[in-house]
Amino acid sequence: MTETPPVRLAWAEARIVEREAVTPTVARFRFAVGWAQPHRAGQSVELRLTAPDGYAAHRFYSIASPPSQRGTVDLLVALAADGEVSRFFHEAAEVGDAIELRGPVGLPFSWAPEDGGPVLLVGGGSGVAPLLAMLRERAAAAPAVPMALLCAARTRAEALYLDELEARARDEAGFGLVLRLSREGEARRPDRAAVAAALALLPAPPARAYLCGSSGFVEAMTALLLDAGVAPRAVRTERFG
Ligand SMILES: Cc1cc2nc3c(=O)[nH]c(=O)nc-3n(C[C@H](O)[C@H](O)[C@H](O)COP(=O)(O)OP(=O)(O)OC[C@H]3O[C@@H](n4cnc5c(N)ncnc54)[C@H](O)[C@@H]3O)c2cc1C
Numbered sequence: 001m002t003e004t005p006p007v008r009l010a011w012a013e014a015r016i017v018e019r020e021a022v023t024p025t026v027a028r029f030r031f032a033v034g035w036a037q038p039h040r041a042g043q044s045v046e047l048r049l050t051a052p053d054g055y056a057a058h059r060f061y062s063i064a065s066p067p068s069q070r071g072t073v074d075l076l077v078a079l080a081a082d083g084e085v086s087r088f089f090h091e092a093a094e095v096g097d098a099i100e101l102r103g104p105v106g107l108p109f110s111w112a113p114e115d116g117g118p119v120l121l122v123g124g125g126s127g128v129a130p131l132l133a134m135l136r137e138r139a140a141a142a143p144a145v146p147m148a149l150l151c152a153a154r155t156r157a158e159a160l161y162l163d164e165l166e167a168r169a170r171d172e173a174g175f176g177l178v179l180r181l182s183r184e185g186e187a188r189r190p191d192r193a194a195v196a197a198a199l200a201l202l203p204a205p206p207a208r209a210y211l212c213g214s215s216g217f218v219e220a221m222t223a224l225l226l227d228a229g230v231a232p233r234a235v236r237t238e239r240f241g
Contacts, residue, residue, distance in 0.1 A: 009105065011048060013098040017072060023158050025079045026126060027090055028064070030072050031101065038067035040110035041133040042210065042238075045073065045103030049085060059085045062130035062212070062238070063104065064160075066137040067112075073104075076160060078126040109210065109238045113142035120198060120206035120230070122190075122221050124152040124213025127240055128160045131212060135165075139172060148176045148201035152190045152217065154183040176201030195224045209234050215241035 018030035043063055050056045065074035077089040093099070111119065111134045119138075121131040128151055138145055153159035159179065169177035178198045180190040188194075199205070209230050211218050218237045225235060 009046075009102040011100045011102045014101045016093060016095050016097045016099065019093070019095055022076060022160060025158070026076050026160060027079075029075050029077060029089065029093065030065075031075065031099070032072050033101065033103075034071075035104070038070060039063050039073065039104035039133075040107065040112050041066055041137040042106070042110035042130045043104035043133075044106045044109075044130065044238075045075065045101045046105055047075075047085070048100040048102075049088060050100070057085050060105070062106075062133070064129040064132045066133050066140055068137065068140040076126055076129045106238070109212070109236050111137070111208065111210065113137070113145065116207065117145040117147060118202040118204055118206050119145060119147045120202065120209040120225070121147060121149040122152075122195075122198070122209065122211040122213075122225070123149065124190075124217035124221070125154075125158070125240075126160065127211075127213030127217065127238070128153075129212075130238060131210060132161060132164075134210065135168060135175065138175070139168065143172065144174065146174045146202050146204075148178070148198045150178045150180070150190055150194055150198040150221075152180045152182065152213070155181055156184060190221065190224070192224060192227070195221075195228045199228060199230075206230060206234055208236065210236050210238075212238040213240060215239045 014031040014033050020028045044060045061075040063073045064076050079090045080086045123131045182189045
């Protein structure tokens with residue numbers, strides 16, 4: 001029996017068509033992409049910057065826009081202290097620039113309406129980016145699927161698209177938000193009580209739970225979810241660290 005070789009995605013130049021500040025340290029870049037198939041919510045792209053001497057830096061960025069936004073994808077780039085690629089984006093990248101991308105990648109960390117729910121989303125900092133794509137896709141194509149988001153950020157100003165998330169929680173039946181700020185108000189990291197509050201927003205235990213953020217955040221939250229009785233097979237994780 002002959003095996004089908006894995007499909008290798010080709011690098012292609014994608015032009016930046018919009019740039020917008022989302023928070024003081026996160027910027028949104030909209031890229032025009034000529035993909036034959038749209039991505040699935042939650043997937044990412046691989047990006048390559050090549051210097052004149054041939055040195056290349058590769059990084060992954062989650063797609064924050066839903067598949068229904070055809071022809072373009074939004075990446076939310078958080079500025080990392082002394083970060084090579086994120087600094088380039090914050091200090092130099094402009095509308096009109098062409099950047100090498102390949103994707104979409106990361107099928108295991110993706111959700112589509114036919115996957116159903118209930119779905120628990122747990123995001124820390126810029127780890128909310130791929131979860132935004134899922135929430136936006138739910139609103140566009142599957143508003144009956146129950147979803148809850150446990151969103152952790154340091155301050156309100158640093159939480160990604162908090163206005164949008166709060167408006168969705170207010171206006172969209174079947175979507176609920178639990179926000180935990182670690183450096184403002186009660187200054188609490190997400191804990192057992194936050195997980196319980198998010199689970200209580202769902203009509204049944206989650207069939208899928210998507211966790212995204214730094215390695216430490218994902219590890220801590222995975223343990224809390226399993227402690228709360230979420231089925232291990234439901235849990236999918238993406239680490240930005
Ligand atoms: C699947 C996936 C999706 C992702 N999605 C996103 C996203 O949507 N948004 C996002 O902002 N990021 C995302 N990331 C993270 C992203 O890929 C980069 O890691 C991030 O932008 C930092 O890259 P950088 O080049 O700016 O920093 P780097 O140059 O890689 O540095 C990162 C940090 O490490 C420190 N550092 C570097 N070298 C050393 C060293 N030798 N010793 C000690 N410290 C060092 C730097 O000071 C900096 O603070 C994702 C990662 C993965 C794997």
